[in-house]
Amino acid sequence: MAxxxxxxxxxxxxEKDFPQWYTDVVMKTKLVDYGPVKGTMVIRPYGYAIWxxxxxxxxxxxxxxxxxxxxxxxxxxxxYFTKEAEHVEGFAPELAVVTVGGGEELSEPLxxxxxxxxxxxxxxxxxxxxxxxxxxxxxxxxxxMRWEKTTRPFLRTSEFLWQxxxxxxxxxxxxxEETFAMLGVYKEFAENCLAIPVLTGKKTExxxxxxxxxxxTMEAMMHDGKSLQAGTSHYLGQNFAKAFDIQYQSVNGVxxxxxxxxxxxxxxxxxxIVMTHGDERGLKLPPxxxxxxxxxxxxxxxxxxxxxxxxxxxxxxxxxxxxxxxxTSDNSPGWKFNEWEMKGVPLRIELGPRDIEAGKMLCARRDxxxxxxxxxxxxxxxxxxxxxxxxxDMLETARKRRDERIVYAEDMKGILDAVDNGKFVKAGxxxxxxxxxxxxxETGATARVRAExxxxxKCAVCGEKAESVIIFARAY
Amino acid sequence: MAxxxxxxxxxxxxEKDFPQWYTDVVMKTKLVDYGPVKGTMVIRPYGYAIWxxxxxxxxxxxxxxxxxxxxxxxxxxxxYFTKEAEHVEGFAPELAVVTVGGGEELSEPLxxxxxxxxxxxxxxxxxxxxxxxxxxxxxxxxxxMRWEKTTRPFLRTSEFLWQxxxxxxxxxxxxxEETFAMLGVYKEFAENCLAIPVLTGKKTExxxxxxxxxxxTMEAMMHDGKSLQAGTSHYLGQNFAKAFDIQYQSVNGVxxxxxxxxxxxxxxxxxxIVMTHGDERGLKLPPxxxxxxxxxxxxxxxxxxxxxxxxxxxxxxxxxxxxxxxxTSDNSPGWKFNEWEMKGVPLRIELGPRDIEAGKMLCARRDxxxxxxxxxxxxxxxxxxxxxxxxxDMLETARKRRDERIVYAEDMKGILDAVDNGKFVKAGxxxxxxxxxxxxxETGATARVRAExxxxxKCAVCGEKAESVIIFARAY
Numbered sequence: 001m002a003x004x005x006x007x008x009x010x011x012x013x014x015e016k017d018f019p020q021w022y023t024d025v026v027m028k029t030k031l032v033d034y035g036p037v038k039g040t041m042v043i044r045p046y047g048y049a050i051w052x053x054x055x056x057x058x059x060x061x062x063x064x065x066x067x068x069x070x071x072x073x074x075x076x077x078x079x080y081f082t083k084e085a086e087h088v089e090g091f092a093p094e095l096a097v098v099t100v101g102g103g104e105e106l107s108e109p110l111x112x113x114x115x116x117x118x119x120x121x122x123x124x125x126x127x128x129x130x131x132x133x134x135x136x137x138x139x140x141x142x143x144x145m146r147w148e149k150t151t152r153p154f155l156r157t158s159e160f161l162w163q164x165x166x167x168x169x170x171x172x173x174x175x176x177e178e179t180f181a182m183l184g185v186y187k188e189f190a191e192n193c194l195a196i197p198v199l200t201g202k203k204t205e206x207x208x209x210x211x212x213x214x215x216x217t218m219e220a221m222m223h224d225g226k227s228l229q230a231g232t233s234h235y236l237g238q239n240f241a242k243a244f245d246i247q248y249q250s251v252n253g254v255x256x257x258x259x260x261x262x263x264x265x266x267x268x269x270x271x272x273i274v275m276t277h278g279d280e281r282g283l284k285l286p287p288x289x290x291x292x293x294x295x296x297x298x299x300x301x302x303x304x305x306x307x308x309x310x311x312x313x314x315x316x317x318x319x320x321x322x323x324x325x326x327x328t329s330d331n332s333p334g335w336k337f338n339e340w341e342m343k344g345v346p347l348r349i350e351l352g353p354r355d356i357e358a359g360k361m362l363c364a365r366r367d368x369x370x371x372x373x374x375x376x377x378x379x380x381x382x383x384x385x386x387x388x389x390x391x392x393d394m395l396e397t398a399r400k401r402r403d404e405r406i407v408y409a410e411d412m413k414g415i416l417d418a419v420d421n422g423k424f425v426k427a428g429x430x431x432x433x434x435x436x437x438x439x440x441x442e443t444g445a446t447a448r449v450r451a452e453x454x455x456x457x458k459c460a461v462c463g464e465k466a467e468s469v470i471i472f473a474r475a476y
Numbered sequence: 477m478a479x480x481x482x483x484x485x486x487x488x489x490x491e492k493d494f495p496q497w498y499t500d501v502v503m504k505t506k507l508v509d510y511g512p513v514k515g516t517m518v519i520r521p522y523g524y525a526i527w528x529x530x531x532x533x534x535x536x537x538x539x540x541x542x543x544x545x546x547x548x549x550x551x552x553x554x555x556y557f558t559k560e561a562e563h564v565e566g567f568a569p570e571l572a573v574v575t576v577g578g579g580e581e582l583s584e585p586l587x588x589x590x591x592x593x594x595x596x597x598x599x600x601x602x603x604x605x606x607x608x609x610x611x612x613x614x615x616x617x618x619x620x621m622r623w624e625k626t627t628r629p630f631l632r633t634s635e636f637l638w639q640x641x642x643x644x645x646x647x648x649x650x651x652x653e654e655t656f657a658m659l660g661v662y663k664e665f666a667e668n669c670l671a672i673p674v675l676t677g678k679k680t681e682x683x684x685x686x687x688x689x690x691x692x693t694m695e696a697m698m699h700d701g702k703s704l705q706a707g708t709s710h711y712l713g714q715n716f717a718k719a720f721d722i723q724y725q726s727v728n729g730v731x732x733x734x735x736x737x738x739x740x741x742x743x744x745x746x747x748x749i750v751m752t753h754g755d756e757r758g759l760k761l762p763p764x765x766x767x768x769x770x771x772x773x774x775x776x777x778x779x780x781x782x783x784x785x786x787x788x789x790x791x792x793x794x795x796x797x798x799x800x801x802x803x804t805s806d807n808s809p810g811w812k813f814n815e816w817e818m819k820g821v822p823l824r825i826e827l828g829p830r831d832i833e834a835g836k837m838l839c840a841r842r843d844x845x846x847x848x849x850x851x852x853x854x855x856x857x858x859x860x861x862x863x864x865x866x867x868x869d870m871l872e873t874a875r876k877r878r879d880e881r882i883v884y885a886e887d888m889k890g891i892l893d894a895v896d897n898g899k900f901v902k903a904g905x906x907x908x909x910x911x912x913x914x915x916x917x918e919t920g921a922t923a924r925v926r927a928e929x930x931x932x933x934k935c936a937v938c939g940e941k942a943e944s945v946i947i948f949a950r951a952y
Contacts, residue, residue, distance in 0.1 A: 033599065033602070033603075035548070035549040035595070035599075036549075036552075036553060036556075036595065036598055037549060037551055037552075037553060037586060040549040040551065041549070042546065042547070042548050042549065042599055043546055043547040044546055045544035045545060045546050045614065048544075048545050048546045048547055049544075049545070051547075052545065068521035068524075068525075069521060069524050069525070069528065070518065070519055070520055070521050070524045071518070071519040071524055071527075071637060072511070072518050073511040073512075073513060073516040073517070073518065073635055074550075074588075074619055074621070074635055075513055075516065075572070075621075075635070076512075076513075077512060077513060080512075092579075093578060093579055094578060095576075095577075095578070095579075096551070096574050096576070096577045096578075096586075097574060097575065097576040097577070098572050098573060098574050098575075098588065099573065099574075099575045099576065100571075100572070100573040100575065100585075101571075101572045101573070101623040101634075102569060102570060102571070102572075102623030102624075102625070103568075103569055103571075103623075109576075110513060110572075112550075112574065112588075119511070119512065122512055123509065123511075123518055126509070127509075138521065142619070143550055143618070143619065145550070145551075147577040147578030147579075148578075149578070158577075159549055159550055159551070161547060
């Protein structure tokens with residue numbers, strides 16, 4: 001028992017010191033480690049397996065929408081950034097720059113991509129000739145680099161992994177439609193695969209992607225009430241198409257300029273999973289992306305037949321397409337319970353001599369700690385259903401917790417009180433930058449997303465007529 | 477017909493100008509495009525889909541051997557390279573170096589990884605404490621950068637994609653065993669998935685990976701008789717473990733130094749596929765990795781019922797887990813035949829009113845041009861078997877072609893004659909660097925791989941006693 005307690009105590013108290021809890025959890029469960037260069041991370045196998053599951057789910061959705069994967073060069077000539085005025089202003093301060101190659105000074109410095117609109121725009125201009133070449137929908141999974149001062153594993157690192165989708169269309173309507181559709185894909189994915197409820201809508205001009213006409217976001221509430229931007233979809237209008245000459249011959253033989261969109265999610269999502277679902281015992285992983293969905297812990301494993309029964313059970317569960325592990329290590333069952341709980345495995349099955357004799361197994365849910373006896377017969381199907389229930393319940397629990405923490409505010413004091421108490425605040429906004437800046441200054445909260453379809457009388461900052469309702473929150 | 481001819485003529489003659497044929501094929505089939513920075517490539521969807529299939533097949537093999545995927549940082553402090561003397565000598569001239577980050581000069585320049593032994597060694601030293609932590613087997617799929625003067629898409633580019641596996645072991649024997657086992661995995665993969673026969677064995681000291689104790693390679697013969705190094709596996713001994721302090725407490729409580737291995741294959745493999753199987757009509761893709769395995773071309777597609785029957789057939793083939801496309805474009809059947817042949821789709825099915833009436837389909841193999849009628853009933857299984865046959869036959873054809881072009885030589889003239897005629901040459905070698913250099917100088921051929929288990933009387937260069945038999949060839 002002493003060993004178990006010691007094990008659990010390795011994680012900081014989630015309510016008292018959430019930042020330390022986060023660091024403890026991501027490090028001790030071996031999701032990630034610090035890289036040797038400041039601000040970099042090593043994604044360890046347990047974390048990378050989550051990313052691979054995310055990729056698999058995303059790829060299926062992209063494919064269904066006719067998006068094809070490709071790969072574009074890492075290094076972009078510095079001059080490309082200057083072709084779109086807002087874009088260079090936004091990204092220039094964050095660039096990592098290669099000045100030497102093969103022992104020689106380069107004639108033009110090359111930037112490591114912070115995002116690839118410029119280089120993909122260049123290639124699209126080459127590939128798109130006629131309306132028949134449109135729409136063109138391309139995605140790439142890759143590493144990107146944004147030089148950051150303060151970093152945290154998964155949430156903000158100088159290098160991270162992501163996918164960036166880029167599409168070109170004949171009309172503005174089509175490109176906008178694609179922008180919204182991808183935001184919809186992201187929302188569905190976040191909710192059904194990660195069990196993370198998200199608020200989606202438009203960003204303010206201030207928070208917009210550098211070079212976009214409009215940026216749409218999905219925002220998720222973390223355990224501490226702060227918001228995490230979990231994915232964005234940008235309508236780029238003709239900004240990049242004009243800068244990079246993406247032109248096509250229309251049906252009528254007229255040369256037209258295309259309209260583009262881009263959209264991305266990153267390894268940040270792993271941080272979002274940790275901070276949405278985690279609790280005092282550690283990680284709590286949604287089954288769809290959990291590297292290990294089920295762990296079998298043998299009880300009185302030295303008794304004859306126990307390991308054999310566990311192996312048989314494992315094979316059966318595996319046969320149902322489930323990722324399952326059998327823990328045959330020398331540790332005590334109690335120690336194992338703690339370890340696999342910390343690692344967030346959605347379902348634990350305990351199997352001992354008495355269970356085997358009774359033809360039963362004990363299933364312990366990580367999300368609710370509920371334990372239930374289930375027949376060994378047809379275990380694969382039973383476990384599959386249980387995992388589906390856990391997945392669904394995790395989303396509903398997170399949604400309930402979030403919804404209880406969204407409040408309205410009429411004035412600046414209301415906003416401050418709310419964010420001080422770890423809440424999202426809906427407030428009327430006149431639409432001016434000054435009021436947005438003032439909220440940031442006085443409360444530390446930023447405009448996360450427009451509450452689509454909602455209306456307010458007056459701006460919570462200046463009292464003038466409200467143009468829209470904004471969800472304000474402190475953010476990662 | 478004029479159109480068809482024109483289409484085929486777009487590719488240079490494979491026998492008269494193989495380099496131009498290669499460029500034509502990889503560009504016109506949209507496998508790849510040139511990136512804007514010299515020496516870079518854009519891997520287009522048709523090429524990237526091959527890479528994804530390679531990844532899928534490889535990942536299954538890695539997993540079966542207990543190798544886990546992870547991700548390590550792109551940027552490596554320059555000082556890391558100098559920790560292993562041979563390593564820095566080998567890679568320093570090829571590095572791309574970041575000197576500016578976030579608008580500021582960096583205190584230590586950072587290299588874009590040309591390979592990751594140094595950074596992974598650093599992390600392994602942190603992760604490995606006890607013999608219980610060994611063996612540690614990690615792989616990463618990533619981009620790497622080696623500044624090259626002369627480049628060709630897939631074969632040699634400044635940036636390319638690869639996987640690099642890195643393992644640490646308690647003993648030299650275990651690490652060597654892993655090195656050989658992975659070479660075996662590569663060989664099995666190359667032959668069964670890519671239908672590329674390979675010669676495997678040890679590299680000479682001159683051709684060894686910078687920092688390795690021994691490098692093992694698989695070499696494949698391209699259409700023009702040149703060799704392509706298609707994958708390597710390195711036994712690193714304690715060279716990197718000592719340089720990066722990968723130490724562990726043994727069972728007896730003694731601090732020991734680990735032994736490591738590393739191994740990799742890259743997007744070069746796509747070039748190898750093109751140059752092994754391609755013919756005068758273009759690509760010829762092995763079914764296992766072909767993005768499209770079957771194309772259905774409707775004949776007299778405007779006749780009632782044809783498209784419906786094609787769609788039904790497509791659904792059936794898809795149901796058998798096969799990647800199939802139905803070409804409903806406006807082009808003529810002849811034009812379609814040419815296009816899909818150029819794109820290397822392994823099997824074409826023609827379906828017209830008469831076939832439908834007879835309950836048959838016409839199957840045309842890309843590899844042999846053989847056409848056969850098959851019943852529509854049970855089409856999924858029929859096609860599956862046909863694809864398996866094509867896969868097997870492609871390997872055997874390539875093997876036969878290669879084996880006919882491996883000759884023995886007794887002296888330098890024999891070596892020169894052979895390589896001038898596009899052959900691989902087996903020749904005795906005394907083991908000294910001078911003779912190896914002389915072969916290179918006088919014939920342009922390099923020592924590709926040691927012919928394991930073969931013996932010769934004397935060195936073909938100096939006439940002294942032979943230490944081993946070497947396969948010499950010109951190489952990519």
